[in-house]
Amino acid sequence: MFDPDMFHTLHPHPHHHMFDMAFNTSGNELEHVRDDDFESKSGPEITFEPPCESDHQQRSKKRRYNRHTHHQIQEMEAFFKECPHPDDKQRMDLSRELGLEPLQVKFWFQNKRTQMKAQQERHENAILKAENEKLRAENTRYREAFAHSTCPNCGSSATALGEMSFDDQHLRIENSRLRDEIERMSGYGLKSTKSVPSSYYHLPSNAPQSSGFVGEMYGACDFLRSISRPSEADKPIIVELAVSGMEELSRMAQAGEPLWVPADTKSSEVVLNETEYLSCFGGTVGPKPLGFRTEASRVSAIVFMNHIKLMDILMDATQWSTVFCGIVSRASTVDVLSPGLPGNFNGALHLMSAEFQVPSPLVPTRENYFVRYCKQQGDGVWVVADVSLDTLRPCSMPRTRRRPSGCLIQQLPNGYSKITWVEHFEADETGVPTMYRPLFNSGLAFGAKRWVATLDRQSERFATSIATSISTGDLRVISSIDGRKSMLKLAERMVTSFCAGVGASSVHAWTALPIAAGDDVRVVTRKSTDEPGRPPGVVLSAATSFWIPVPPKVVFDFLRKEKSRSEWDILSNGGLVQEMAHIANGRHSGNCVSLLRVNSANSSQSNMLILQESCTDSTGSYVIYAPVDTVAMNVVLTGCDPDYVALLPSGFAILPDGPAGANGGEILELGSGGSLITVAFQILVDSVPTARLSIGSVATVNSLIKCTVERIRAAVMREKP
Template sequence: EDSSRTVRFQIKINQLAREAELEPKQVRIWFQNKRTQIKTQNERSVNNALRRENERFLCENNAMKEAMKKIMCPKCDGPLIGKEERTRVLKMENQRLREQYERVLKLISSVPGRPSVMVSNLAPSKSTLGHPPPFRQENNTNNNVQAHSININNIPIMSPSRQEHYKFHHDNRQKTTMFEIVVASMNEMVELWKRNDPIWVESSSEGRCSIHRESYERTFPNPNRPYYQSPATQIELSKDSEVVSMTAIELIHNFLDPVKWMNLFPTIVTKARIIEVLDSGTWGGSIQLMYEKLHILSPLVEARDFFFIRCCRQFDPTTWIMMDVSYDLFNEIQSGVHSYSWKFPSGCAIQDMGNGQSKVTWVEHVQVYEKNQVHHIFRDLLCDRQTYGAKRWIVTLQRMSERYNFAMGAICPTRHDFKGEGLKNTIQISQRMVKSFFEILSMTDNLDFPTSSRLNRGDRISIRKNEEIVQPKGFIATAATSLWLPLSFQDVFNFFKDDKTRSQVCIQTSL
């Protein structure tokens, strides 16, 4: 067909050439020029049509702009925000973000162990400076926890005069990561509580439980577990169970409130803060991001700082689980910090016995890297898990529960005449004395003088300004030391407790 069409076209070209007395080539060129001319005319007409349509759109756009200037706001009957007003709003938003950024920098620089950073040397990241929602912390307790017959808010123990709160806001992606960490850690905590063999190995001599590391790694494989590789790194894991004279509801209420948490463990917890409440009860419990500082009763041992997620969940009608797991809030693991504390899934299982008592099983699993060598007086205690182990947490909780029951009148000795408010006031004063004394023994935040070389290089001297409302204003000078004595702790305690032998110490110190 193509060849026949070509032949017919060539015959027609030759015929037109004879009629016009032209060459066939000239006729072929004339047809090509004619086609090109028609194509150019069509393109010109299309372009003119598009140009007219574009001009019509421009006119409509200008008319709409003029109409927008005359539109009134339906809410306030005023003009809509113009370019200048939008610029002013953006400047105000930038100022708010700058102030928030400075607050975050001050917060980071105020945390011990982290260097201070000048605001002018850093450029804020737009993706990390969000506007935090207003945070209200009324009671810091789980909404799902039902009221108990005893008013837990009436616990007669001292609360700090001022509570500071870190203000952080995490986006949905970060919160999803936190919830995933909580779910996995809660499952691990339940298994550590329920299982014995082969994860836990009981010491035949002391009766304490220690972990079997290979069985633990096999049972809970986690390639992303943030082990800090250093010769000075130490992993501490312990477990203990005892009966405590408080109900499960009372314990959970105290664990969720940072002030009551500090008052329950004054010999261990020196600071506690709630950073953010992640969930207030929709998961069958409470989840909150917290900070705490742990110490022992000596200025010779550095305190431990933890940023962690606390989850309190009702496991069954009579059992609650309190689980803590560290969260890398400041990306410390990647930044190479000089002091490092990390808490793996730890906490306690509380089984209410129905008689005002609870069986508490405590699990402690932490990893600590100390930049300075531990003082030789406390080296054995730290290595033997006696300072921050589960046994110490349980014993402290038992003693404070007895103190709580004494204040409530459950166990009230008859050898004194204090009743009602007089008894509560006396206990509040004693609690304030104990707490102040424990803060003095751990003055690592207030070292205003270098360490003295006397007494095993264990002297600590501090001068601070008194900020307590109940005490007179002024400066307070404090000195503390630790020393080793070839006596049992019971003999030393009886010596200081006896008013007859106590005078000998006063005579010696006055010489």
């Protein structure tokens, strides 16, 4: 059983529930090239003449050199500008024209390419050096300001947040921003960053095999960072694909039968008639791969958000991945081929990459490289289409293919919009765990219903964040507009961080630790140093997913209510949990941001606060929380910037098990059977980033999550109607 005293001995810091992710890339080492090897010389150029003798003769004789004439160099320079990589035929033609051997031409071009590469790297190094000087100057300025810093709202001196002050956090944020700029300019992240080897932590050689080396948050193959900008030759192809994909999506969003047919007589949902689809659009991206399953869905809904705000979200990768963080674990804009007309996104073409997820470390993610095309099709009608570009970067073993997908937006009065969402995947689901198969078969895993339900819930949350009329009848309601905005912003970062780290992303190297028959815990480590909004040290993240024959609503209500928290939260030590403040986030009472206080018998935790956000819709629910410092939250509630508050979020994702329960029983209503629950914790095992991870830390976290799962199972089974 889990021993709480052992845990608090391991880590007395209040930030003990955690799950987050960090990004890294791996790349090839830069070649070490002597500058003087490639300095431009006056006069004829000297190039190595490859000998024809045997290996023995080559070793015994001196190398022979041949001086190219000025005319030969001039001709090859001109050809290099047009084609730096000539093929065999081109090299033969050049050799005949210039009176050189083909190998001489080949080696000249190799040398020229190496020379250009060295010059480029010297230029990038100069930029990097200048940026480093700028960073050092910024560090000096902020350190001087830190000694005399005050809070901009109250005028008092800066107060420590755990082990670091708000100004220290501000310094970390500024340093992180500058570091990102340097990496973007120098290409450092793609060229010379290496994955930290798993042996870094030096676990004991006699450690059990099941809990040996723990994985790290650095993937062996990072899909998003491996994509480069398209070549000039690819751009006309991309435009052509975008136009044809836009046409296909527009027709699919508005067509009726026979393209879309009713799912059954009792439901308003429709399913795609694949035969009719192939006759209309089969040639767009080719036939469905053998063994792949089609997932096609279309859903319409009215959301409380105007069309301009919707397009702002969809055309910005950061906003898009934040709003849909439960579905989009990561996203980036690779290139902007067209920004669209000034004032709107009509005609915008953005090249993007994204990783789609189900919130579980057991379910493989889906990666997609696509062009997002936004077009106004009429008065108040817009279409945003995603068209896959995976054919431009073929993969040896593709697991999924996303056909044209996206949404049609119709402007309505009073700030509302009607959304028609189409999602169309073809996927090989051999890697999907058995208990998640019904969820995929129902279309809830990556279907249009999940996208629209998430957007509807987020539109209510957005309305809450900009609300100015607030009822003050309940003393727990935060009446300060600035305080509400600051707390909601902090909660949004907490939820986004949790969702980004809970899935089976390619940047995670999960290690499985068996805990029970049919269950296992996945663990991963991260070293936090100058990451803004996170406490420094070694963080151990653990997650597991399991099925339980209880409806999702029952599980959600049990986990979100503060009165039942002592039944599962081991680290609260059975203390009474009270809600100090809350912000309603929509019509459903479960959509709420709360500030909880744990009145623990342990005096060292008597002042601990917990920031919690619970949210639910027809496709899934979340309960996400993080311990926060009391002083920090008091400052946040005055309206100060919450980016200074260090968070390590933990929590639960609750999904319906599909139209049929995992036990094979007949379920008449979707989601009325069982629940798929993912539990994720984060533990700050050492406040020193360079510390080694001990086997005892891994065993403690494994025991913690195992006991939590057992407590939840026992408690919700008693709650089952």
